[in-house]
Amino acid sequence: MRYPFSEIESKWQKYWEDNKIYRTNLSDTDKKLYTLVMFIYPSGAKLHCGHWYNYGPTDTWARYKKLKGFNVFEPMGYDAFGLPAENYAIKTGIHPFDSTITNINDIREQLKKMGCMYDWDSELMTCVPKYYKWNQWLFLQLYKKGLAYRKNAPVNWCPKDQTVLANEQVQSDGTCERCGTLVIQKNLTQWFFKITDYAEELLKGLNEINWPDKTKSMQRNWIGKSTGTEVKFKVDNSDETITVFTTRPDTLFGVTYVVIAPEHPLVDKLTTPEFKEKVASYKDSIKSLTEIERTSTVKEKTGVPIGSYAINPVNGEKVPIWIADYALLTYGTGCVMAVPAHDERDFVFAKKFNLPIRKVILGGDNTKPEDEFDAAYTESGTMINSGSFNGLASNNGIDSISDFLEQNNLGKRKTNFRLRDWLISRQRYWGTPIPIIHCPKCGEVPIDEKDLPLELPYDVEFNPSGESPLASNKTFMNVKCPKCGSEAKRDPDTMDTFVDSSWYYFRYLNPDFTSNIFDTDLAEKWTPVDMYVGGAEHATMHLLYARFIHKFLRDLGYANSDEPFTNLIHQGTITNQGAKMSKSKGNVVNPDKFTLEYGSDVFRLYLMFMGPYELGGDWSDKGITGSDRFVQRTYELFNRFPKILERVSPIPKYEITQLFEEEKSCYRKVNETIKKLDEELNNFRFNTAIAAMMELLNELTKNIEKCNADIQAYALVRFGVMLGPIAPHLAEECMEIIGLKESIFKNPVWFEPDAEALIKDSVNIAVQINGKLRTTIELPLNSEQSSVKEVVFQDEKIIKNLDGKQIVKEIFVKNKIYNIVVR
RNA sequence: GCCGGAGUGGCGGAAUUGGUAGACGCGCUGGACUCAAAAUCCAGUCUGGCUCACACCAGGUGCCGGUUCGAGUCCGGCCUUCGGUACCA
Numbered sequence: 001m002r003y004p005f006s007e008i009e010s011k012w013q014k015y016w017e018d019n020k021i022y023r024t025n026l027s028d029t030d031k032k033l034y035t036l037v038m039f040i041y042p043s044g045a046k047l048h049c050g051h052w053y054n055y056g057p058t059d060t061w062a063r064y065k066k067l068k069g070f071n072v073f074e075p076m077g078y079d080a081f082g083l084p085a086e087n088y089a090i091k092t093g094i095h096p097f098d099s100t101i102t103n104i105n106d107i108r109e110q111l112k113k114m115g116c117m118y119d120w121d122s123e124l125m126t127c128v129p130k131y132y133k134w135n136q137w138l139f140l141q142l143y144k145k146g147l148a149y150r151k152n153a154p155v156n157w158c159p160k161d162q163t164v165l166a167n168e169q170v171q172s173d174g175t176c177e178r179c180g181t182l183v184i185q186k187n188l189t190q191w192f193f194k195i196t197d198y199a200e201e202l203l204k205g206l207n208e209i210n211w212p213d214k215t216k217s218m219q220r221n222w223i224g225k226s227t228g229t230e231v232k233f234k235v236d237n238s239d240e241t242i243t244v245f246t247t248r249p250d251t252l253f254g255v256t257y258v259v260i261a262p263e264h265p266l267v268d269k270l271t272t273p274e275f276k277e278k279v280a281s282y283k284d285s286i287k288s289l290t291e292i293e294r295t296s297t298v299k300e301k302t303g304v305p306i307g308s309y310a311i312n313p314v315n316g317e318k319v320p321i322w323i324a325d326y327a328l329l330t331y332g333t334g335c336v337m338a339v340p341a342h343d344e345r346d347f348v349f350a351k352k353f354n355l356p357i358r359k360v361i362l363g364g365d366n367t368k369p370e371d372e373f374d375a376a377y378t379e380s381g382t383m384i385n386s387g388s389f390n391g392l393a394s395n396n397g398i399d400s401i402s403d404f405l406e407q408n409n410l411g412k413r414k415t416n417f418r419l420r421d422w423l424i425s426r427q428r429y430w431g432t433p434i435p436i437i438h439c440p441k442c443g444e445v446p447i448d449e450k451d452l453p454l455e456l457p458y459d460v461e462f463n464p465s466g467e468s469p470l471a472s473n474k475t476f477m478n479v480k481c482p483k484c485g486s487e488a489k490r491d492p493d494t495m496d497t498f499v500d501s502s503w504y505y506f507r508y509l510n511p512d513f514t515s516n517i518f519d520t521d522l523a524e525k526w527t528p529v530d531m532y533v534g535g536a537e538h539a540t541m542h543l544l545y546a547r548f549i550h551k552f553l554r555d556l557g558y559a560n561s562d563e564p565f566t567n568l569i570h571q572g573t574i575t576n577q578g579a580k581m582s583k584s585k586g587n588v589v590n591p592d593k594f595t596l597e598y599g600s601d602v603f604r605l606y607l608m609f610m611g612p613y614e615l616g617g618d619w620s621d622k623g624i625t626g627s628d629r630f631v632q633r634t635y636e637l638f639n640r641f642p643k644i645l646e647r648v649s650p651i652p653k654y655e656i657t658q659l660f661e662e663e664k665s666c667y668r669k670v671n672e673t674i675k676k677l678d679e680e681l682n683n684f685r686f687n688t689a690i691a692a693m694m695e696l697l698n699e700l701t702k703n704i705e706k707c708n709a710d711i712q713a714y715a716l717v718r719f720g721v722m723l724g725p726i727a728p729h730l731a732e733e734c735m736e737i738i739g740l741k742e743s744i745f746k747n748p749v750w751f752e753p754d755a756e757a758l759i760k761d762s763v764n765i766a767v768q769i770n771g772k773l774r775t776t777i778e779l780p781l782n783s784e785q786s787s788v789k790e791v792v793f794q795d796e797k798i799i800k801n802l803d804g805k806q807i808v809k810e811i812f813v814k815n816k817i818y819n820i821v822v823r
Numbered sequence: 824g825c826c827g828g829a830g831u832g833g834c835g836g837a838a839u840u841g842g843u844a845g846a847c848g849c850g851c852u853g854g855a856c857u858c859a860a861a862a863u864c865c866a867g868u869c870u871g872g873c874u875c876a877c878a879c880c881a882g883g884u885g886c887c888g889g890u891u892c893g894a895g896u897c898c899g900g901c902c903u904u905c906g907g908u909a910c911c912a
Contacts, residue, residue, distance in 0.1 A: 002862090214827055218907065221826075226911070246912060259912090301910080331911045338912090345910050418911055536906080573906090609848070611836055615829080623835060623849040630848085632863095688837070691847035698847090766843040771893035773843055797879095811892050817842050821892045 003635040005599030009729045012743075013115055021745050022117040024073040026509060029525040033070040035062040036505055036565075038534030038542070039077045040111075042103040042125075043084050047110045048581060049589045049607075049619060050535075054571050056604040057613055057686050058533040059116035064681040064725040066117065067750045073526065075508040076111060076118040078104050080127035082497045083161055083178055086430040090463055096430040097458065100127055110592075115600050115728050117745065124511035126500040127430075131507065133453030134517040135499050136435040138549070140446050141556060143436075147194040148424075150444065154263075154330075155423060157186040162466055163427040164190055166496060167420055168222075168541040191434060191493065192421040195548045199223055199417040201562075202547055211568040212614075215539045222540040224418025229402045231337060231411040233258060233310040236318055240269055242310050245332030245416060249405065250397030253386040254339040254360035256350065257320045258310045259303065261329035262286060270321060272307030279306050279323065286325050301326045301349050313410040314401070315387060324349065332416050340376065347376035360385045361394050422545065424496045429462040429469035431494030439481035439488040448482060456494075468492035501542050502549035505529050505564060517558065524560045532565035535573070543568070569684055572616020581619075589619050601727040602627045608686035608726065630694055631730055634723065637700060638734040641716055645739035650714035656757045662706040669699040670715045671757040677722050678753075690726060693719075713738070718751050720744070767792050768819040769801050785812040792818050 016022060037058050040051060059074065066072045078100075085096040085103075092099075104125060111118065124131060142148035156165040160181035169177040176183055195202075203223050206216045228247035235242060242258060260267055262283050271279045282304045303324025310321050326345055327336050340350035340357040350357050359369055363381020366373070380394045389397055405411035425434065433454045435447040447454055457476045462469040470476055471492035481488040506518040509526055513519045528550075543565075550564040573580060576587040594603045605627040611617050659667055673696040680689035696719060704712055716738050723731035724744050735744055764776045765788060775797045779788060789810070792798055798820070805822035812818050 214907080217826070221908070224911065228912080244912080248912080326910050326912090328911065333912095336912050343912070345912075348910095416911075539907080575905095578905090609835085617835075620835075620849095626835095626848040629863095687835090688847080691837070694847055764843070768843085768893070771842090771891090776843060809892065811842095813842060817893080819842080819892055 001636075001639070003599075003632050003730070005601065005631075005729070008733045009113070009115060009599055009601070012729045012732045013112060015732075015743065016115075016117070016745070017112070017120070019743070019746065020121075021743055022074070022119050023121055024071065024119050026073065026522055026526065028071050031070045032526055033062075033065050033072045033531070034505075034526050034529045035065070035072055035074045035531045036508075036529045036533070037076070038532075038538070039079045039501070039504060040107060041079045041082060041084070042100055042107050044088060044099065044103055045583055045588065046103070046107055047114075047591060049574050049591055050581065052114065052591050052603065053574050053607050053616070054533060054535070055111075055114060055116055057571065057608050057684070058531075059114070060604070060608065060686060060725045061531070061533075061681060061684060063117055063728060063745070066745060067721065067724055067748045069748060069750065072117070073119060073122075073508075074117055075122040075124075076116070076120075077122075077124040077504065077508065077511075078107070078126065079497065079501055079504075080104065080125045081132070081431045081494075081500055083163075083428060083430070086428055086462055087161070089430075095458070096462075097127065113595065113600060114604070117728075122508045122511060124504065124507055126497070126504065129453040129455050130512070130514070132432040132456075132500070134503075134507070135432040135495055136447070136452050136454055137449060137517055138499070138503065138553075139435055139495070140449060140452075142193055142552065143446055147197060147552065148191060149194065150189055150191050152187060152189045154185050155188050155190055156183045157188070158183055161428070164188060164423060164425065166423045166498075166541075168422075168544070190423050191425040191491075191495075193424050193499075193548075195422045195545070196417060196419055198548050198551055199225070199419050200415075201551060202419075202544065205547065205551075205563050209563050209566060209568070211565075212536075212570060215536060215543065215568065215570065218539040219544055222419060222544065225415060226418070227413070227415045229398075229405060229411050230333065230414045231405060232313060233337070234313070235270060235321070236309040236311055238270065238308065240266060242266065242321070242335050243333045243411075244335045244337040245414060246337055248339065248342065248398070249401040249411075250380075250383060250386075250389075250394040251339040251342045251360055252312070252314050252337070252401055253383075253389070254341050254358045255312050255317075255319055255337045256340060256356040256358055257322055257338045259322050259324045259327045259336045259338055259349075260306075261327040261334040262323045262325065263329045264323075264327075264334045266335075267306060267323055270306055270308045275305065275307035278304050282323065301345065301352065303349065303353070313405065313408075320355075322353075330420065331418065341373065342376055342378055344376045344378060347373070358385060363394070422496075422498075422548070424499055425491075425493035426496055427466070427468040427492075428494055429456075429460050431497060432456070432499065433470065433476075434491040434493055434495060436491045437479055437481060437488045438491060439484065439486060441486055442481055442483045442488075445481055445483050445488070451482075454490075468494070470494070498542055498545045499549075502545045503553065505532075505546075506553075506559070517553075520558055523558065527559060528561045528563055529565045531567045531569070533569045533571060536570040570614060572612070572614050574616050574619050576619045578618060594621065594624060598624060598628050599631070599729070601730045602631050605630065605690060605727055609690045611687055613684045613686055630690075630697065631727060633701060634697055634719075634727075634730060634734065637697065637704070638716065638720070638737045640705075641712060641738055643737075643739040644709065644713050644716065648709045648713050650710045650717065653754050654711065654714065656754070659711065662703040663708065663711045666700060666703050666707055666715050667711060667754075668757050668760075669696055670718050671753040673722065674718060674751055674753040675758060681725060686726070693722060693726065696722075721749060721751060763815045765815065766817045767795065767798060768817060769798070770821055771819060774798055774801055782814065784814075785810075785818075788812065788818050792820075 037055050062072050062074045080100050085100050088099055089096045139148055156170045158165055158176040158181055160179050170183050171177055174183055203225055226247055228245055229249040230243050230245050233242040303322045305320050305322050308321050309318040311318055338346040340346040341359045342361055361381040362384055364379055366377040369384055383389050383392045383394050383397050402413055433456055435454050437445045439445050457473050460469050460473050477490050479488055479490050506523050509522040510519040546564050553559045576589055579585055579587055581588045606624045656664055656667055673692050676692040677689050720731055720735040732743055761781055762778050763781055764778055766773055767775045775795055777791055808823050809821040
C-alpha cells in the first residue's frame with residue numbers, strides 16, 4: 001500500500017497539537033536547549049523553499065536533541081513590521097495591519113503543515129503594541145544613557161522606498177538592500193543608536209562565540225578597528241590646527257602635502273581668497289556624484305589646492321593643503337597626511353598633480369634612496385630622511401615617533417573604528433513609533449515609561465511623499481509637552497525593524513509578559529540561545545545589532561550573558577538556475593507543489609539530502625523520487641511487522657557472536673547506523689545521515705525477514721527512533737504500526753550503539769606495490785605484520801607483479817594497507 | 824584589488840589523523856511482473872583498452888609543479904566560479 005502521507009501527516013500534527021507535545025516546560029532548566037531559527041517575515045509570498053530549507057533541517061536537529069533527552073525550546077514568530085507590507089498597501093490600498101495579519105494566519109497554517117516541533121504557546125509577532133511597546137521602552141533606556149541621539153548628518157536615502165537606510169542596508173554596489181534602487185545622499189536629522197560605544201567589545205566578543213569564521217571576519221572587517229596616531233599640523237598664517245589620523249607615523253617625515261575632505265568645516269576657513277573660486281567649483285563638481293561614485297576605487301582621484309599651508313610638526317616643513325574626494329569626512333578626523341612614497345593613494349594623487357614624493361623608508365626591492373618609484377612602497381623597512389630617527393626599523397619608528405609626538409603635545413595615539421552609529425529612524429508608517437515629543441520650549445522630551453505603548457494609529461495616509469506618513473496624522477502628531485504643557489509635536493518617524501529583531505529571542509520565553517520587556521528570571525536560565533540558524537546575509541546587520549542590544553541589556557542588568565547566540569549556523573542559499581530566488585525574477589519555487597504531491601516528510605528529507613547544509617545549491621527536483629521511495633519502502637517494511645512489540649520484547653543488548661549470519665548483519669548495521677547518525681546529525685550533516693539511514697533500510701529489507709522476531713523488533717524500534725528527527729510523521733506512524741503506544745516525542749528515547757557490534761571480525765587490507773593497489777586480502781581484525789606478510793607473498797598477483805624486482809621496503813599499517821616498495 | 828568558500832562520474836554528492844576514490848541517491852541500460860503502461864523488484868553503470876564472459880591492463884578528483892612508500896586530502900604557483908567588501912588614511 002502506498003504511504004497515505006496526507007492523512008498520516010495531519011493525524012500526527014493534530015495529535016502533537018492536542019497533546020501539547022512540544023510545549024516546553026521552561027521551569028525545568030536541567031539540560032535546557034534553546035534552538036532558534038531567524039523568525040519569518042510575513043510577506044504575501046508565504047513560505048518558500050528558502051524558509052523550508054532553514055526550518056526543516058533545523059527542526060530535525062532540534063528533534064534529534066529532544067530524543068537525546070534535552071529539554072528543547074524551539075519557538076517561531078513573525079518579524080511583522082517593515083517596508084514590503086507598506087509598499088503593498090500603497091499598491092493595493094489594503095492596510096498593512098490587515099495584510100500582515102492575513103499573511104500571518106496563512107503562514108501559521110503552512111508552518112504547522114511542515115510538522116516542526118514549535119512551541120506555539122510562545123509564538124510572537126512584532127507589530128502589536130504588547131511587543132513594540134518594549135522597543136519604545138528600549139529606546140528610552142538607550143536615550144537615558146545617551147546611546148540614542150539625534151543628529152543632522154549625510155545619510156543614505158532610497159528614492160523608491162522614500163526612507164533613509166543604515167549603512168548596513170546599502171549594498172556594495174550602492175543600491176538599497178530591499179529594493180535594489182540606487183541610494184542617494186541627503187542631509188537629514190535622524191535618530192542613531194550609539195553602537196560605536198560597544199565597538200571594542202563587539203570585536204572582542206567574537207572570540208568567545210562559536211560562529212562561522214566567515215561571519216566573524218565579516219563583522220571584524222565591518223567594525224574595522226585600526227590603531228594609529230593623531231598628529232597636529234599647525235596652519236601657516238592661521239590659528240587653526242589640522243589634526244590628521246595615521247596608522248603610519250613612521251612615515252611622518254615623508255609628508256609632502258595634506259588632504260582635507262571637501263565638506264570639512266575647516267575648508268572655508270583655510271581657503272585663501274585667490275583659491276575661493278576654484279574650491280567652490282570643485283565642491284560643486286563632486287556634489288553631483290553619489291557616495292559610491294565618489295569613493296569608487298576605479299575612478300581617478302580628483303582634488304584642488306586651497307592656497308594655505310600646513311606645518312609638519314616633526315621637521316617644520318611647509319606643505320600645501322589640498323581638498324580631494326579621496327578624503328572622507330566620516331572617517332578619522334576627515335584629514336589625511338599624504339605620504340606619496342609609502343601610500344598607494346597618495347602616490348597616484350601625487351603623480352597626477354606633480355606633487356613631490358619623498359622616500360623615508362628603505363626595504364625590499366626599494367634599496368636606494370635616489371631610485372625612482374613606479375609604485376608606493378608600503379611595507380616596513382629602515383627609516384631614512386627622518387632626522388634623528390634615521391636608521392631605525394620603521395616598525396619601531398611607529399612607537400618612537402608616537403612617543404615623541406605625545407611628549408611634545410604634537411599628537412596622541414588613537415584607535416579608530418570603521419563602524420558608524422546605527423541609524424534607526426525611518427520615514428515610513430509600518431514600524432514602531434519613536435517615543436519622543438518635540439517641544440518648542442523644552443526640545444526633545446521622552447515620553448514617560450508609564451505612558452507606553454505609544455500606539456501606531458490605524459488611519460494614516462501612507463502614500464510616500466518624502467515625509468513620514470505619520471506627520472500628516474494630526475491627532476497623532478499634536479500633543480501637549482509632558483514637561484511644560486505647551487503645544488508640541490510627536491516624532492513622525494518609526495524605528496528600523498532591526499530594532500524589533502535585536503531582542504526577540506528574550507521575548508519568546510514569555511511573549512505575554514506585561515511587567516517588563518521580558519521575564520528576566522526565565523532569560524537568565526534560558527539565554528543565550530544555544531543554536532541559532534539563519535541566513536548569512538545578516539552578518540553585519542541583524543547579527544551585529546542583536547549582539548549590541550544584548551550587551552546593552554546586560555549592562556542594564558537584564559541579561560547574565562555577554563553574547564546572544566552561542567552557536568550559529570548559516571544554511572546555504574537555494575538558487576534557481578544560478579540566481580537567487582526572488583519574486584521579481586519570477587524564479588521562486590513553491591514548496592506546496594511538492595508537499596502536496598509527496599508530503600512534507602519527503603520534502604524535508606529531500607532538502608536535507610541535497611548536499612551539505614551550509615552550501616545550499618541550485619534547485620532541482622530531479623532526485624525527489626529517491627526520498628519518496630525511501631519513505632515508501634520504510635512504510636512497507638514496518639507494515640510487514642504489525643504489532644510486533646506486543647508479541648516480543650527485545651532486550652537492550654544481544655551477544656553478537658551468538659547470532660546467525662543475517663541477524664548479525666542486521667544487528668551490526670543497526671548499531672553502526674546509530675553511531676553514524678549520532679555524529680552526523682549533531683553536526684548538521686543531514687545528507688550523510690540520510691545516506692546512512694538508506695543503507696540501513698537496504699540492509700533490513702534484504703535480511704530482516706530471516707531474523708528471529710526479537711532481533712526484528714530490536715532493529716525496527718531503533719530504526720523508527722532514528723527516523724524520528726528526519727521524517728517525524730512517518731516515524732510516529734511506523735512506531736504505532738509495530739505496536740508502540742505513545743509518541744516517541746512524548747517519551748523521548750535514543751539508543752546507544754552496542755560497542756561490541758561495531759567491532760568487525762575481519763578487515764580488507766589493501767596490498768600495494770609502489771603505492772599502487774594490486775589486490776585486497778581479507779584477514780582477521782588486528783592481524784600483525786608477520787601474518788599479513790605471509791598471506792601477501794603467497795598471493796598470485798603479488799608474486800607476478802614482484803617478478804624480477806628488488807624489494808626495497810615494506811610498509812604496514814594495521815587493518816589498512818600493506819605496501820611493498822620495489823626498484 | 825583585497826578577504827572567504829567551492830571545483831570529484833551523465834547529475835546531486837560520499838570519502839576519520841595522507842592509506843582500497845566514486846558511499847547514498849537520481850538518471851540511464853538490460854531483465855522480471857503486466858494484455859499493456861505506471862508502480863515495484865533484480866542486475867549493470869568513472870573513462871579507455873582487451874575479452875563471449877569472468878578476469879586483466881592503463882588512465883582518472885580544475886591546471887602546473889613539489890613533499891611522501893603512498894596525495895581528492897599536505898606545500899608552492901595558477902585558472903574558473905560563488906559570496907562578502909570597496910580609497911577607512
